[in-house]
Amino acid sequence: MFSLTRSTLYCCPRRVFTASWRSKVQTVQKPVRTHWRTYAQISERNTIGAFTPTAAALFILTGIGLAVYLRNEKQRLEEEREKERALKSYGRPQIGGPFSLTTHDGEPFTQEGLLGKWSLVYFGFTNCPDICPAELDKITAVMNNIQKEHGHIFLPIFISVDPARDSPSRIAQYLKDFHPSFLGLVGAYDTTKAVCKAYRVYFSTPPNADPNGDYLVDHSIFVYLMDPRGQFVEAFGQQVTAEEVEAKINESITQWQKGTGKKV
Amino acid sequence: MGWFWSSTSKEDPTAPNRENRQRCWETRDTYFACLDRAGVVKAGEEGKACEKEHKAYEGNCAKSWIEYFNQRRIIADAQKERLGLRNNSRTPKSDLQGSFFG
Incomplete structure (x- = not known):
């Protein structure tokens, strides 16, 4: 639950406000609770909808994966460039020609x-x-x-x-x-x-x-x-x-x- | 002694072959070793000390080669002198020649 709140917080601060307000309502204003709750539940479901633990894990994993991939790719390109440089390290002196x-x-x-x-x-x-x-x-x-x-x-x-x-x-x-x-x-x-x-x-x-x-x-x-x-x-x-x-x-x-x- | 591969014959002088070169180098080394014993660097300054060796050298090497080798010997000696001054030790001349002609 904690991590969920955090991702919510990370995502859209407006909803955090809604949630904290709702918790206050829950404890103090019991009579109007049903209506507010329903509304809050919908909003909570909406919040949770996009950010289930699985989605969060996927998101993080994808992020890590991308970071690793990009770093590898960068390294690979650098190595390739280095190899190319070694091949042509001296350029090609203009030696030889027609005779x-x-x-x-x-x-x-x-x-x-x-x-x-x-x-x-x-x-x-x-x-x-x-x-x-x-x-x-x-x-x-x-x-x-x-x-x-x-x-x-x-x-x-x-x-x-x-x-x-x-x-x-x-x-x-x-x-x-x-x-x-x-x-x-x-x-x-x-x-x-x-x-x-x-x-x-x-x-x-x-x-x-x-x-x-x-x-x-x-x-x-x-x-x-x-x-x-x-x-x-x-x-x-x-x-x-x-x-x-x-x-x-x-x-x-x-x-x-x-x-x-x-x-x- | 006597044959010579260049300049003396007017018709199509042939280039020295491996055997000619080898013989020339050998007589040169013998002559230079004699000069070393006589303590002479510049060929020709040894008087009558290496007459036999000199004759063989002249008989087996072209004049241009002799001039070149003699010059090389003087340069090598000057180089060795410079290097030798540092630790005050004289390396044998044949070592230096080896690096040039070996």
Whole structure:
């Protein structure tokens, strides 16, 4: 009864007045009681009508339920937003883009050749004393492991920053020391410069380099991971280990699979 | 000694292969170890102390590589000097080279 009064009070103060007045009437003014009582009873029934204990319980339960649901929903949305943020955490740097080069077999090759495979792109030159071969060895080690796990869905690419000396045949010879999937690419000085610009790679070869000269090329040493749409995913510096590169590739493939249902 | 993979032959010089690189690195390490024993940092300042090692180094590495490695050695030594001053202990040179070329 108490809880009922409370809900009444909560609902409509006018009725509280009616009720308390009625109780006074009940104790003092007996003669007119019947009429007042009837009226009070009707009004009480009306009051009770909307707020039976069951209704109150339902009301409270619904309230709690809604609060819990909304809180969960809010948390879920926040988590989803967080996940999305993690996926795009760095935005997508504008790395990569159209290019037109020649493979080590003398075939033309453009950015479209990157589609449908995960590619690891490295810029270097065949007369590189130590860093390039070390990086290409690293890519070879990575390739051996990820291919075992995921199959032939990877394309390691070596782009020459020394077009004066690195002929397709010379690159073909050079790449024999590394993973058999390696694709060597080379172009004229201007196309080399353009592809380096697209990938934000610095290189020091002068346009008029002597094809028979004995010189070194200073260049940026990053391995770029590109997704099967040919879009940039990650750049790995020299200090990043093969294991770390593999971990990032596996993670990227998992995410890609979540979005597309496929590995490539 | 003698063969050279670049600049000397005019027709389509081939790139060094794994074996060439390996041999070059080995002769470099031997030569640099000799310089260490002689207490010399800058290649060429050792007089006649490492003649045999130097000859092997020159015979197995391109000139551009030799210049690069020699330069690297000087830079590495300067770095080590800076680091070494702090705790007054000198680390062996070969350790530092390992981090570059290993």
